Amino acid sequence: MPNLVDELKTAGVAANTISRLKSASYTTCETIVLVSPKQLAEDCNLSLEVAEKVRLQARKLAEKTGFVNKEGITALDLLKRKVTRFTIGCEGIDRLLGGGVRTGVITEFAGEFRTGKTNLSSQASVTAQLPIEKGGLGAGAVYIDTEGSFRAERVKGIAERFGLNPTEALKNILYFEVFNTRDQIDTVKRLFRIVPDQNVRLVVLDSMIQHFRAEYPGRENLATRQQRLNLHLQDVKRLMRGFDCAFIMTNQVQAQPDGLPFKEPTKPTGGNILFHASDYRVMLKKGKGDARIARILDAPDLDSNIEVAFRITEQGVEDVSAEDEKPSAEQVESAQAV
Numbered sequence: 001m002p003n004l005v006d007e008l009k010t011a012g013v014a015a016n017t018i019s020r021l022k023s024a025s026y027t028t029c030e031t032i033v034l035v036s037p038k039q040l041a042e043d044c045n046l047s048l049e050v051a052e053k054v055r056l057q058a059r060k061l062a063e064k065t066g067f068v069n070k071e072g073i074t075a076l077d078l079l080k081r082k083v084t085r086f087t088i089g090c091e092g093i094d095r096l097l098g099g100g101v102r103t104g105v106i107t108e109f110a111g112e113f114r115t116g117k118t119n120l121s122s123q124a125s126v127t128a129q130l131p132i133e134k135g136g137l138g139a140g141a142v143y144i145d146t147e148g149s150f151r152a153e154r155v156k157g158i159a160e161r162f163g164l165n166p167t168e169a170l171k172n173i174l175y176f177e178v179f180n181t182r183d184q185i186d187t188v189k190r191l192f193r194i195v196p197d198q199n200v201r202l203v204v205l206d207s208m209i210q211h212f213r214a215e216y217p218g219r220e221n222l223a224t225r226q227q228r229l230n231l232h233l234q235d236v237k238r239l240m241r242g243f244d245c246a247f248i249m250t251n252q253v254q255a256q257p258d259g260l261p262f263k264e265p266t267k268p269t270g271g272n273i274l275f276h277a278s279d280y281r282v283m284l285k286k287g288k289g290d291a292r293i294a295r296i297l298d299a300p301d302l303d304s305n306i307e308v309a310f311r312i313t314e315q316g317v318e319d320v321s322a323e324d325e326k327p328s329a330e331q332v333e334s335a336q337a338v
């Protein structure tokens, strides 16, 4: 359970300071611990001295719940720490991700248009709601849409497939359409209040970079764009770490400039900043027929040699079984006839 900032009152932090913390999206002691005193002072308009004191008190409270460990922990304890994952409702993608979408980290789905990024994100916002015993997180989701491509009617069908009440599933997804980077940044800041209040454990951002690319075009704006994107990603990381929430973002791809033969023809956009922020980077491609292929492009602890196939249907994202890949009786017959 997170320690709410109001608890800092008992540690002698002034009410005025607490309200400044809250309005700058520092709603819990855990989210304070994750930034430097300097950052805290800047964000909340506090003196460095006050920020240092606040952070120290926040840390003491966060130590009580084991969020931070002053004395360190053994590697064995670290190993025993429970990693939470939830199913995306497609066995192949779950396997690729080492058993499902992890909380506390960023999972990125990158790919060309129509490779299934929005479908996978929409399905995740339903499967996250499944009870824990069915592989879900038993919690709500937030969907931040930069492209207006989220379809509520699609959620209905997906919910039915997973045995959830469609109306309840729709109610448990809080949807934000954002029109520019300002909206996007402010929405993530607002989530520091919404996530704990509404029991949200998954945040989707579809797509992360689109508005940044549109608002900061060309080489001349690249440095400013990346700086702004970096600050935004720091907020995202703090949100996930602070609330142990899963975060799925989608990303477009761009051509690889040097075109070396062993290189992929495309790579995810966003440069080094996004590359470093993304913990699990999944590349999606179009496969044979209506199949789509997913592969790990970058992950600290996952096998990048596996590729899995999936398909987008009326019911959402489904596995392509070996049975599906076999030619049909008619196909065999016509091949034999040739």
Ligand SMILES: Nc1ncnc2c1ncn2[C@@H]1O[C@H](COP(=O)(O)OP(=O)(O)OP(=O)(O)O)[C@@H](O)[C@H]1O
Pocket: 111, 112, 113, 114, 115, 116, 117, 118, 119, 120, 147, 149, 312, 313, 314, 315
């Ligand atoms: N009800 C449905 N039944 C079958 N296929 C569907 C259905 N709805 C959407 N699709 C397929 O999903 C694909 C689009 O997938 P999706 O929107 O997830 O792609 P995307 O990677 O998000 O693309 P973009 O880059 O344009 O945002 C299309 O090829 C479409 O045919």
Ligand SMILES: [Mg+2]
Pocket: 117, 118, 119, 147, 149, 206
């Ligand atoms: Mg999309």
